[in-house]
Amino acid sequence: MRKIDSIDFFYLSMPQIFDIGDGSQDALLVRVTAGDRLGWGECEASPLTTIASLVCPMSHSACKPVAASVLGERIERPEDIAAIHRKVRQNSMDLLQADHALSGIDVALWDLLGQIYEQPVYQLLGAEKAYPKLPYSSLLFGDTPHDTYLKARHAASLGFGAVKFGWGPFGHQGLQHDIDQIVAARDGLGQDRILCVDAGTVWGTDVEEAARRLDVLKACQVTWLEEPFHTHALRTYHALSLRSGPVKLAGGEGAHNEYMAQQMIDFAGVGFIQVDTGRIGGITSAKRVFDHAQASGVTFINHTFTSHLALSASLQVFAGSEEHRLCEHPGQLSTLAYKLTPEHLEPDANGEIRLWERPGLGIAPDLDVMKQYLVDTTITVSGKVIYRTPVL
Ligand SMILES: [Mg+2]
Structure with a gap:
């Protein structure tokens, strides 16, 4: 029987972290081994808190470190990953970061299974072929509307048929500023490309404040308004969805398990559900959300703002x-996240991206780049080392 022999978490970081909405400034890579096979995954999470959930001492029977439910478990078939999910959820029920740790482990286990079966993960999930996706370039709003206009023109010149602007000053400088930003984005893109707007939860639970932007969003033919509110404010989402007409609401990146995303589909009135495979519980949980979205007539889209390893997984x-058909394509990665993989999923002449037709995720991180950005970390409890940066 093939068992999980090791789980290693690697904390990587840019030399300096800025207070901006860029989740690619640090990274948490996961390596699992089972016999002679190895898989890679990535968590979209604060690295140290997630490492803590992997190795922390047990607090009680429903608050055990995630590693305790994974090491030594059988890994031969997809069903084995589902069994690991059940065990982690049972044993780490009260450990809120557990789903983030599980996400990277789950992705690495699917990659490892792909190496065993010599098939891409999508085939292991039951798909016969991988259809090309239309990537939207995911960009931060510029500091000024003119900066946004220039960014939109640049994205269009790179061949992207769809662009999303979000975060930055949007929502923080008053109604007129937001109107100017959205108009500038549409002007820069031209009339034919898809434009989406990500408000980054800026209006909390204030439906009226969000509704003041509906006129310009409709006039500029914005396809979706993303995260106007806190992820958990389902009633608030639903209230705005009754007024937003052709501008659909989107959300879900803040869902930390599959049930949260499924409830968003059921009760928030969203037209698009966007989950992050590196947060929600990995490929296993994201696939369950996809199945529910498809059955509910809601469009599924990945949330990915980290490396192209994470992009392939999603x-x-x-x-x-x-x-x-649409997918998020991180368009403004840190040097670390960009260099982490030796190849990238870039749009072809049709503006589409295609997965690598190789076993597992089809890509492994560049170990030399990992060494360059590795944060040397040791965690001790009463003099005993419970975590030390693993050897690459
Ligand atoms: Mg977003």
């Missing part, structure tokens, strides 16, 4: 679907 989930 695309495997819905690669087999021709209808769910």
